[in-house]
Each structure stands twice: as structure tokens, then as C-alpha cells.
Amino acid sequence: MKKYRILFLVAGLAVLFFSQYKIVMPFIYEIVASDLFLVDSKDQASQIAISTPLSGIAFMHCNNYIKSELGPDANIIFPEKPLNAWTLGNYQYLISADVTVSNNSKKYACRITYNNGDNEEGALDFDNWSIIGVSGVTD
Numbered sequence: 001m002k003k004y005r006i007l008f009l010v011a012g013l014a015v016l017f018f019s020q021y022k023i024v025m026p027f028i029y030e031i032v033a034s035d036l037f038l039v040d041s042k043d044q045a046s047q048i049a050i051s052t053p054l055s056g057i058a059f060m061h062c063n064n065y066i067k068s069e070l071g072p073d074a075n076i077i078f079p080e081k082p083l084n085a086w087t088l089g090n091y092q093y094l095i096s097a098d099v100t101v102s103n104n105s106k107k108y109a110c111r112i113t114y115n116n117g118d119n120e121e122g123a124l125d126f127d128n129w130s131i132i133g134v135s136g137v138t139d
Helices: 002-033 053-070
Strands: 084-089 092-101 104-114 129-135
Touching: 053 084, 053 092, 053 104, 053 129
Parallel strands: none
Antiparallel strands: 084 092, 092 104, 104 129
8 A cells, every 4th residue: 555655646636636627617617707796787987087976975975984083173174076086886986085184184095885776865874885994094
């Protein structure tokens, strides 16, 4: 039995490689080609900055979130419009804007998602949004 140890190792590796190549990978390719991970949404991603009513509401919710995080004692001044707003698709937005906190001008980025998808009736309610992250304000 000890004589064939190397032979068993090589045969085991060959079986493992063959099963990976002929069984596992075709199955993975079928899953990737299917609609399993497809998100069907009216909101398509864009590389160009946008200005839509929903991006404006996203900007407003980001500002309100920043106010709540910094507390009532912070002196915060927000602009009327963001510098840029991009849609990442499926009602996810990236908002970039200036903010003045205690006489220090900063730029922030806020990633926010509208949770109700195509139903835009509850867009003004902050409970229908999720803040994914904010950077630049407390840095």
C-alpha cells in the first residue's frame, strides 16, 4: 500500500480536477447565465450626473441624516443643490455636496437607497430610505 501512495495522490488530484472541470464549472456557468441575479428596475445606472426629483429627495435625506449625526449644537449650512448626484441603478444614489460645519467648508459623499423601488409615493418618508454610508463630514 505504501508503494502506491504517490499514485493514489495523483489519481485523486486527477479526479478532483476532472470533476471540477466537467461538473462544477458548467453548473456555475448556468447559474451566472440565468436571471437569478437580475434586478429588473426602471431606474438604470448612469455615469453622468443627474438631477431628478428622486435625487433631490435623496439629497434632502442625506442632509437630514448628517444634521442628526452631528447633533443640535453643530452649526451646519447646506447648499440648495448637490455638486453632483449619480444614480447607481435600482434606486441607489451617490450624492456629492459641499457643507459648512462650524465655519469649515467640507465636501461629503452620501450613498443612499430608496427601498420601495418603482413605488415613489413614500419617497418623502425617511423610513423608506437606507443610508449606506456618509464620508467627508467628520473627517
